[in-house]
Amino acid sequence: MNWTKHTNVKGEQYTYLDLLSVVSHYNKELERYPYSIRILLESLARHQETQALEELIEYDAKNPTGVIPFRPSRVILQDFTGVPAVVDLAAMRDAVVKLGGKAEYINPEIPVTLVVDHSVQVDCAGTPDSLAFNTEKEFERNLERYQFLKWAQQAFxxxxxxxxxxxIIHQVNLEFLSDVILEQEKNGEKWLFPDSLEGTDSHTTMINGLGVLGWGVGGIEAEAAILGEASFFPTPEIIGVELTGALSPTATATDLALHLTQLLRNEKVVGKFVEYFGPGYQKLSLSDRATIANMAPEYGATCGYCPIDQETLNYLRVTGRSPEQIELVEAYAKANHLFYDGSETPEYTRVIQLDLGEIKSSVAGPKRPQDRIPLDEVSENFAASLTNPSGPQGFGLSKDEINKSAAIADRENAMHTGDLALAAITSCTNTSNPSVMVAAGLLAKKAVEKGLQVPETIKTSLAPGSKIVTSYLEKGDLLKPLADLGFDIVGYGCTTCIGNSGPLSEEVEQTLKKNDLVVAAVLSGNRNFEGRIHPLIKANYLAPPPLVIAYALAGTVTKDLTKEPIAENADGPVYLEDLWPTKEEIDAYIDEHLDPEDYQAAYKDVYQSNERWNQIQTSEGATYEWDEASTYIANPPFFDTLKETLDTPPSLTGLKVLAKFGDSVTTDHISPAGNIALNSPAGQYLKDRGLTYKDFNSFGSRRGHHEVMMRGTFGNIRIQNQLTPDVTGGYTRSALTGEEMSIYDAAMDYQKNGVGTVILTGKDYGMGSSRDWAAKGTSLLGVKAVIAESYERIHRSNLVMMGIVPLEYLEGETAETLGLDGTETFSIDMPTEPEINQLVTVTAEKDAPITFQAKLRFDSEADVEYWENQGILQLVIRKKMNEENN
Structure with missing residues (x-):
């Protein structure tokens, strides 16, 4: 079947796979398909996935069936998740050589870009030297990792x-890396096709704002895509979000993102595609679209897709893309029916309507991004959270906690409950958006003019998402007032939002440790899970950048900023409305100070422009020279016993419960990214290797070293194991000795005695970042299965890809309703030939056996293969060896 067509752009002829021809062949009408499904149809047809194409052609929006093999056009990595992925590729090369193959069998088959953006830490803040100091510390701390990446640059x-x-990776992707429509030479023809991608960061979805289909996956899944394997996922429901009206002058894109996060979480869009459309959609700037697409992981969707339209072309023009590329995008998108003009509404599983005029100023917290709080209710909500039961929206404290205070050594003023300890403009969500960044700058300027200052006990920082932010803030003289309030530039990367907030002042940290005070952080990020932002700050609120500054000036979250003065100056009280810039002021500033030439300058010679990076020396060759002394990079044991032929999967009998958790256990809980505690198993390991505490760095930076990461698994200071209800953190009670010990020590003891383990947990297990170490660490601890009420999409997939069996309680059943307390011994009757989503029998032995059925969450035939091979990477190695030998 010839479904190709040709189009001419600037005298060049291009070939493309014509969607109208494809669907017409099957007697279907193209306009019924959502735009995101059209992109998947094009990919399946172009890759000649005939069976999957025929299934997707029959797409029933109300009841989608089938499985889609997705082959992204490219893969994007950030360094926290990318380094371990590249470590695995290097280890796979060693494994192939050991089996008699050539190292080059393992090589990326599609373009891969790794952006180093997660390693900078805010050690220094509030001074003009912050950027230089933090950059020097970054290179000093991470030299081993950077040497490894330099090796990979020349090896692959x-x-x-x-x-x-x-x-930040997503801002660089949005502003520079993505061409929206890609070009490739094939059989002497120039082919056009949509850009699509997978990324090892949950917020890869930000690229959806540009009309590019992509989402976050675990590093394991990304490695498979890099090596030519398809990603399999059930055909999704597509939830249409029809936007009407327009944002009010006081509402920001962040407010819209927080509103949608709450709304869509309540609408239960986990694992579904969200697609935006409607007259309100066409009024959103592309930066605003990117802001709401970025938050898709927070509302639980696989993606938040924004179809290509005129605003897409405008953005490409503003960000300095070439006229030829813009014309090519427009010609292809219109010719292949991927251009949205509002004239047709596809068939969606359901449609959720939202009037943009309803959006009000708000923040989210104190522990989850979906817990939105209108600005006028923040102080009241914080007070209530203190006495609410301990959980996502409460701290379980007494009513007297609100009046608690503590003196600070060498300071005149004390700290009180609800005081700010940290205020950070950070994260891809907002720093990509000029409207909120300019608003922050203008608010800072007005505050400085009124003589306001930020209390010295608050750590303040500004981490722009790219150098373009610095450029336009500097051109209009807004960097200085920001710096005058302590918001000096601390680095270009993902800082506070990932937990790289660095230390607070020593006096403040000692005060918080000694008095266990509930203080707050306000940040312009997308994540505020427990223990993530800073281990000593319990209440964390997401807010638009201008509100971050407003709260920093107020110094507390116990004030109602809509009614009470933010501060006082010589002329009297100063209110938020006195500082808040108008939409006209913001728009005028952007029009004057944002030019395409600035983007071109910011990204000129981007791969070679960092001299410090260029000077790093490294080894060369096809395989990596592992350094046994390194505490950052190590050869993982995943392939130590690998054979070319399949082994029998392990028996799932006699399993002890390693840990029993409640609902909403995040990948941050399972595999922390931030601080490594001094007396933790990981800290003890580093001490034994001769490191001092100041050189521990973070878990995120050490993801290339399995010994550190497995010791950190289930090690978050806020995780609550129900087997040890009296202590929080990574502890459990051993079924072998009855002793309370670290989860890591218990796991090693179980393995030494030949005992497999199981995890029992509640709803939304694995929500949050697409963190492959949450599955890798679980595997290395000897966990054979997880039994949960429900899973977040990426983590379920990662568990299967590491050979761990994910089981799901049947509807209406939980550990509690079945009478499971975690002291049982489990046996899982795993079939020899597992089937998708089949029911399996589980027996829990204690005083009397408890037998129940659970759903086997193998969601595709590929999952069965991963289980049989005890992991996707083992499967890939065997396939590569087989291909080359035949």
Whole structure:
């Protein structure tokens, strides 16, 4: 079947796979398909996935069936998740060589870009030297990791590294890396096809704002895509979000993102595609679209897709893309029916309507991004959270806690409950959006003019998402007032939002430790899970950048900023309305100070522009020279016993419960990214290797070293194991000795005695970041199965890809209703030939056996293969060896 057509752009002829021809062949009408489904149809047809194409052609929006093999056009990595992925590729090369193959069998088959953006930490803040100091510390701490990445740059084809000090991965992707429509030479023809991608960061979905279909996956799944394997996922429901009206002058894109996060979480869009449309959609700037697409992981969707339209072309023009590329995008998108003009509404599973005029100023917290609080209710909500039961929206404290205070050594003023300890403009969600960044700058300027200052006990920081932010803030003289309030630039990367907030002042930290005071952080990020932002700050609120500054000036979350003065100056009280810039002021500033040439300058020679990076020396060759002394990079044990032929999967009998958790256990709980505690198993390991505490760095930076990461698994200071209800953190009670010990020590004891383990947990297990170490660490601890009430999409997939069996309680059943307390011994009757979503029998032995059925969450035939091979990477190695030998 010939479904190809040709189009001419600037005298060049291009070939493309014509969607109208495809659907017409099957007697279907193209306009019924959502735009995101059209992109998947094009990919399946172009890759000749005939069976999957025929299933998707029959797409029933109300009841989608089938499984889609997705082959992204490219993969994007950030360094926290990318380094372990590249470590695995290097280890796979060693494994292939050990089996008699060539190292080059393992090589990227599609373009891969790694952006180094997660390693900068805010050690220094509030001074003009902050950027230089933090950058020097970053290179000093991470030299081993950077040497490894420099090796990978020369060892692998199709592999580029964007060096540090460039920007956050998603902003770089949005502003520079994506061409929206890609071009490839094939059989002497120039082919056009949509850009699509997978990324090892949950917020890869930000690229959806540009009309590019992509989402976050675990590093394991990304590695498979890099090596030519398809990602399999059930055909999704597509939830249409019809936007009407327009944002009010006081509402920001962040307010819209927080509103949608709450709304869509309540609408239960987990694992579904969200697609935006409607007259309100067409009024949103592309930066606003990127802001709401970025938050898709927070509302639980696989993606938040924004179809290509005129605003997409406008953004490409503003960000300095070439006229030829813009014309090519427009010609292809219109010719292949991927251009949205509002004239047709596809068939969605259901449609959720939202009037943009309803959006009000708000924040989210104190522990989850979906817990939105209108600005006028924040102080009241915080007070209530103190006495609410301990959980996502409460701290379980007494009513006297609100009046608690503590003196600070060498300071005149005390700290009180609800005082701010940290205020950070950070994260891809907002720093990509000029409207909120300019608003923050203008608010800072007005505050400085009124003589206001931020209390010295608050750590303040500004981490722009790319150098373009610095450019336009500097051109209009807004960097200085920001710095005058302590918001000096601390680095270009993901800082506070990932937990790289660095230390508070020593006096403040000692006060918080000694008095266990509930203080707050306000940040412009997308994540505020327990223990993530800073281990000593319990209440964390997400807010638009201008509100971050407003709260910093107020110094507390116990004030109602809509009614009470933020501060006082010589002329009397100053209110938020006195500082808040008008929409006209913001728009005028952007029009005057944002130029395409600035974007072109910011990204000129981006791969070679960092001299410090260029000077790093490294080894060369096809395989990596592992350094046994390194505490950052190590050869993982995943392939130590690998054979070319399949082994029998392990028996799932006699399993003890390693831990029993409640609802909403995040990947941050399972595998922390931030601080490594001094007396934790990981801290003890580093001490034994001769490191002092100041050199521990973070878990995120050490993801290339399995010994550190497995010791950190289930090690978050806020995780609550129900087997040890009297202590929080990574502890459990051993079924072998009855002793309370760290989860890591218990796991090693179980393995030494040949005992497999199981995890029992509640709803939304694995929500949050697409963190492959949450599955890798679980595997290395000897966990054979997880039994949960429900899973977040990426983590379920990662568990299967590490050979762990994910089981789901049947509807209406939980550990509690079945009478399971975690002291039982479990046996899982795993079939020899598992089927998708089949029911399996589980027996829990204690005083009397408890037998129940659970759903086997193998969601595709590929999942069965991963289980049989005890992991996707083992499967890939066997396939590569088989291909080359035949």
């Amino acid at each position: 084809d199709n592999f580029d590294v964007v060096p540090p000090e460039t920007g």
